[in-house]
Amino acid sequence: MSKKELKDVAIDVNWKDITPGGAIPYAGNAHLYKTGDWRSMKPVWIEEKCKQCLLCYPVCPDTSILVNEEGKRVDFDYDHCKGCGVCVKVCPFKAIDFVEEGK
Amino acid sequence: MSIRERMSGNEAMAVAMKQINPDVVAAFPITPSTEVPQYFSTYVADGVVDTEFVAVESEHSAMSACVGAQAAGARAMTATSANGLALMWEVLYIAAASRLPIVMACVNRTLSGPLNIHNDHSDSMGARDSGWIQLYSENNQEAYDNMLMAHRIGEHPDVVLPVMVCQDGFITSHAIENIELLEDDKVKAFVGEYKPEMYLLDKENPIAVGPLDHFTHCFEHKRQQAQAMMNAKKVILEVSEEFYKLTGRKYELFEEYNTDGADVAIVVLNSTAGTAKYVADQYKAQGKKVAVIKPRVFRPFPVDEIAVALSKYKAIAIMDKADSFNAAGGPLFTDVTSAMYAKGVLSPKVINYIYGIGGRDVKSNDIEKVVEKLFEISGTGKVDEVYNYLGVRE
Numbered sequence: 300m301s302k303k304e305l306k307d308v309a310i311d312v313n314w315k316d317i318t319p320g321g322a323i324p325y326a327g328n329a330h331l332y333k334t335g336d337w338r339s340m341k342p343v344w345i346e347e348k349c350k351q352c353l354l355c356y357p358v359c360p361d362t363s364i365l366v367n368e369e370g371k372r373v374d375f376d377y378d379h380c381k382g383c384g385v386c387v388k389v390c391p392f393k394a395i396d397f398v399e400e401g402k
Numbered sequence: 403m404s405i406r407e408r409m410s411g412n413e414a415m416a417v418a419m420k421q422i423n424p425d426v427v428a429a430f431p432i433t434p435s436t437e438v439p440q441y442f443s444t445y446v447a448d449g450v451v452d453t454e455f456v457a458v459e460s461e462h463s464a465m466s467a468c469v470g471a472q473a474a475g476a477r478a479m480t481a482t483s484a485n486g487l488a489l490m491w492e493v494l495y496i497a498a499a500s501r502l503p504i505v506m507a508c509v510n511r512t513l514s515g516p517l518n519i520h521n522d523h524s525d526s527m528g529a530r531d532s533g534w535i536q537l538y539s540e541n542n543q544e545a546y547d548n549m550l551m552a553h554r555i556g557e558h559p560d561v562v563l564p565v566m567v568c569q570d571g572f573i574t575s576h577a578i579e580n581i582e583l584l585e586d587d588k589v590k591a592f593v594g595e596y597k598p599e600m601y602l603l604d605k606e607n608p609i610a611v612g613p614l615d616h617f618t619h620c621f622e623h624k625r626q627q628a629q630a631m632m633n634a635k636k637v638i639l640e641v642s643e644e645f646y647k648l649t650g651r652k653y654e655l656f657e658e659y660n661t662d663g664a665d666v667a668i669v670v671l672n673s674t675a676g677t678a679k680y681v682a683d684q685y686k687a688q689g690k691k692v693a694v695i696k697p698r699v700f701r702p703f704p705v706d707e708i709a710v711a712l713s714k715y716k717a718i719a720i721m722d723k724a725d726s727f728n729a730a731g732g733p734l735f736t737d738v739t740s741a742m743y744a745k746g747v748l749s750p751k752v753i754n755y756i757y758g759i760g761g762r763d764v765k766s767n768d769i770e771k772v773v774e775k776l777f778e779i780s781g782t783g784k785v786d787e788v789y790n791y792l793g794v795r796e
Binding site: 310312313314315317318319320321322323324326332 | 499500501502562599600607608609610611612613615618619620621622623625626627629
């Protein structure tokens with residue numbers, strides 16, 4: 300199997316093409332693995348209460364708080380947010396609500 | 403010209419390792435395999451190998467060091483027995499699943515408890531589903547030869563699996579017998595350089611080894627691993643053929659001895675096959691035929707080949723030097739009979755003997771009891787007891 304044929308973590312890769320032994324031959328592909336469906340509680344950003352202090356940003360274990368080019372936080376990356384709620388706790392302005400997933 | 407020598411099975415394995423000259427050997431001493439790393443460490447001290455010898459503090463660490471070294475791109479080897487192998491357990495599976503073709507000398511010893519240092523196969527039989535290729539050896543020559551072939555088999559691109567070479571503790575590991583060694587340069591040429599497809603120290607092509615592998619991909623990896631084991635059978639035969647051309651010593655998936663005209667057969671691993679052959683010769687001198695089938699390759703299990711080979715006998719005794727404690731026979735028995743059933747080989751009467759547990763000596767008269775039972779079954783077509791114990795005090 301040549302390098303070119305090696306497949307990374309593509310979700311539909313079959314057993315013949317998958318990388319032997321689970322090795323990952325490319326860097327920076329963790330985003331392909333979506334962990335958002337593990338979530339039972341969901342943080343909800345309340346934009347009008349947010350002062351853009353960005354205290355939430357460094358505590359997120361999954362870099363699921365997205366920050367735009369102007370340095371302002373925008374909405375959550377729900378594909379990867381596991382709903383741990385650390386950002387909810389750390390927010391001094393109650394600008395993040397925490398609700399049950401699916402409600 | 404090969405080199406005529408005399409040495410123990412352990413020294414034969416250590417000499418093979420010296421000639422292979424691996425990058426890393428990580429090992430912890432345990433009877434009866436202790437001499438293998440002991441001999442090897444003298445080669446390291448004398449500077450006759452280039453190997454980094456890692457004197458670890460346990461077998462768990464020995465196998466872990468081998469995994470790390472092999473993943474880094476090195477050729478790694480180790481040796482162990484019994485509870486040493488048991489302590490490697492979780493790492494054995496990781497080595498196989500990570501597709502790291504480590505080679506191990508496994509000098510068979512009974513797995514505690516009760517505490518016992520002598521030979522049976524309960525150690526390697528417990529590791530039979532760990533994903534390692536398992537080669538069994540009747541004597542020092544076969545242990546040496548299997549070691550020389552192990553890397554070629556394990557490292558083959560269609561395989562990429564670790565290989566365990568087994569021989570009987572004390573019985574062959576410590577018995578000094580004649581042996582034919584290959585010259586160093588011939589071994590070097592035969593074994594060749596290790597060229598892994600992917601390895602950690604390849605700075606041009608960085609990889610991550612052993613990442614989390616959930617339900618989205620784990621099954622595909624396991625299926626691929628299963629295929630590697632299926633592919634191994636063909637590769638073992640090819641490598642053995644090449645070895646035959648080099649040495650004149652022929653190895654197949656299993657050895658068939660004295661088969662012509664025999665109605666009964668004994669299936670047995672490792673050194674007891676030697677005793678069984680001796681008994682078969684004694685019977686032959688009396689005009690009675692007893693075949694001996696000695697599996698060399700237990701993983702991958704030669705299902706089709708062994709079922710076909712056994713189809714011509716009327717009565718077969720499968721000898722297990724390890725109990726499965728399943729109330730249904732030993733591991734060799736269950737694998738052989740399931741192979742026969744799957745292939746539709748239903749006419750032979752098959753019985754099982756658990757023998758030699760904890761190093762209980764197995765003499766020619768013990769094997770004669772098995773042969774006499776087989777003649778009885780072959781004559782009457784009736785089996786009174788399928789699951790039997792040989793040599794235990796009743």
